[in-house]
Amino acid sequence: MSLDPATVRRIARLARIRVEDAAVPRLQGELNNILGWIEQLSEVDVEGVAPLTGGAQIALRMRGDAVTDGGYPERILANAPDRAGEFFAVPKVVE
Amino acid sequence: MFSDLSIVEAASALRRRDFSARELTQAHVDAVAALNPRLNAFITETPELALARADAADAALAAGTAGPLAGIPLAIKDLFCTEGVRTTAASRILGNFIPPYESTVTANLLRDGAVFLGKANLDEFAMGSSNMTSAFGPVANPWQRAGSNAVLVPGGSSGGSAAAVAARIAMGATGTDTGGSIRQPAAFCGIAGIKPTYGRCSRWGIVAFASSLDQAGAFARTVGDCAVLLGSMAGFDAKDSTSVERPVPDYLAATKRGVRGLRIGVPREYRMEGMNPDVERLWQSGLQWLRDAGAEIVDVSLPHTKYGLATYYIVAPAEASSNLARYDGVRFGVRQDGVDLIDLYERTRAEGFGDEVKRRIMIGTYVLSAGYYDAYYLRAQKVRALILKDFSEAFARVDALLTPTAPTGAFAQGEKMDDPIAMYLNDVFTVPASMAGVPGMSVPAGLDHQGLPLGLQVIGRPFDEETVFAVSQVIEDAAGFSAVPQVRAGA
Structure with a gap:
């Protein structure tokens, strides 16, 4: 299947990446090229095959439901682009 | 004087006090300063920290409390978080990020006394096979083609790590491998590199790309x-x-x-139409070396090999699109202001990510999106199960596999840049083992007709790195690879 310009814009929106209108045709070509290539998987017979989700063939461990870390807001906020007191700050979301 | 020492030799010499850790580290710090402007192997150099660690190693050596890596200078791929030292993932979006914590792998190396020379360059978020996607500029391979000054790529994504070790400005390095990012650059730079079994090294504190595939490993000049x-x-x-x-x-x-x-298996599907004759010849030599050392060579089949790359380019971008959602300009990294929060996210990510990373996030977003999940992502996970089954069946008959590491030697900067798929094909021999989670090692085994190094890949059973090392050592001994790159410390 082939992506149209509207779908390219929709994917960019879902991925939260701003794409200028002028960049859509180039991106459309690149993405369609890659998707056309991975289309070859449709020829593989996967009837009755259970999907492999992880790299480790082991069950994930459980751990205790306990707080093991934290309590140092200054270290956490040290990399924040903007802050207000002990909080991350963002532009106003609710009017 | 130090440039041809192995880590094993240096560790013994330090214990004999033939030279001090400070002398060894100073020589490497000087070599980095001299050659990094040409190689761009390091994004961040940390000479003061390195010398302080070297002094601590000398104290520990004198006190008899030194760890096995005391005073050994290493390069750390800039994907491992290092407490208090900038960690960029070679991306603009993390260009100013200073982690408040240390990754488990680097903490283990520090526990054992290692000295870190700095943070090594890589493809942005480890997405690439040439180191050309780094926001901090490409890395130059220390090797050159005979009779040519063309600057070659070191491979990727761990290109800075591999180039630093090959150029003798670091004794070893950490890397990470998601689809070949340790093995392919090791081959391109004429050094050894191992990706262990998935789960062997902790991923904690490593900037995540594709979490079901990412695995840390090591580069050095010897097995x-x-x-x-x-x-x-x-x-x-x-x-x-x-x-x-x-x-x-x-x-x-x-x-x-x-x-x-x-019993060493030769997967027949790795013998491809139009295979590079130098690579083919070296592979045959490798099999003969193993036969001469007493191994039995057995033909095996990994029938889903040809689907490995396409499977990878669904699974890895899907996981990346999820992992990289955290870079939103709010908690860390570079922010671009917008008219509202969504606009802030979109501008931050458009400015902060390079083209290849954006392509992969968008492919991943698409294959996970409603209506396409079953056709792409779920199908890819099923093919991945078949790839694992291929390996499991082969390993019921053989102890390890021997294949080429990469289809060619290093290519020049700028080549293969117009077509992402041409770049992806570099990993055709390394991706299947990543999909199956099994260990793989590249060993330098010879030169091609242009004088560039080629590697052979040893693939082992899950958690049987020991056999991988045993086979790799025999290859190393038989190959007697002694060629050195044109750009190197002490040259």
Whole structure:
């Protein structure tokens, strides 16, 4: 299947990446090229095959439901682009 | 004087006090300062920290409390978080990020006394096979084609790590491998590199790309040095839910086992139409070396090999699109202001990510989106199960596999840049082992007709890095690879 310009814009929106209108045709070509290539998987017979989700063939461990870390807001906020007191700050979301 | 020492030799010499850790580190700090402007192998150099660590190593050596890597200068791929030292993932979006914590793998190396020279360059977020996607500029391969000054790529994504070790400005390095990012650059730079079994090294504190594939590993100039480094890096870590609770064997001892009586598989699907004749010839030599050392060579089939790359380019971008959602300009990294929060996210990510990263996030977003999930992502996970089954069936018959590492030697900067798929094909021999989670090692084994190094890949059973090291050591001994790159310390 082939992506149209509207779908390219929709994917960019879902991925939260701003794409200028002028960049859509180039991106459309690149993405369609890659998707056309991975289309070859449709020829593989996967009837009755259970999907492999992880790299480790082991069950994930459980751990205790306990707080093991934290309590140092200054270290956490040290990399924040903007802050207000002990909080991350963002532009106003609710009017 | 230090440029041809192995880590194993240097560790002994330091214990004999033939020279001090400070002398060894100073020589490497000087070599980095002299050659990094040409190679761009390091994004961040940390000479003061390195010398302070070297002094601590000298004190520990004098006190008899030194760890196995005391005073050994290493390069750390700039994907490992290092407390208080900028960690960029070679992306603009993390250009100012200073982690408040240390990754488990680097903490293990520090525990054992290692000295960190700085943070090595890589493809942005480890997405690439040439190091051309780094926001901090490409890395130059220290090797050149005979009679040509063309600047070659070191491979990727761990290109800075591989170039630094090959150029003798670091004795070893950490890397990460998602689809070949340790093995392919090791081959391109004429050094050894191991990707252990998925789960062997903790992923905690490593900037995530594709979490079901990412695995840390080691580069060095000898198989034995890789064994020593991996022995330090590996081990159970409760902070990574996929870290495996198994003792770490003595890998260096395993390098001395030999291959007598082992069955080595040759996957027939890796012999491809139009294969590079130098690569084909070297592969045959490798099989003969193993036969001469007492191994039995067995033909095996991995029938889903040809689907490995396409499967990878669904699974890895899907996981990346999820992992990289965290870079939104709010908690860390570079922010671009917008008219509202969504606009802030979109501008931050458009400015902060490079083209290849954006392509992969968008492919991943698409294959996970409603209506396409079953056709792409779910199908790819099923093909991945078939790829694992191929390996499991092969390993019922053989102890290890021998293949080429990459289809060619290093190519020039700027080549293969117009077509992402041409770049992806570099990983055709390395991706299947990543999909199956099994260990793989590249060993330098010879030169092509242009004088560039080529590697052979040894693939082993899950958690049987020991056999991988044993086979790799036999290849290393038989190959007698002694060629050196044109750009190197002490040249």
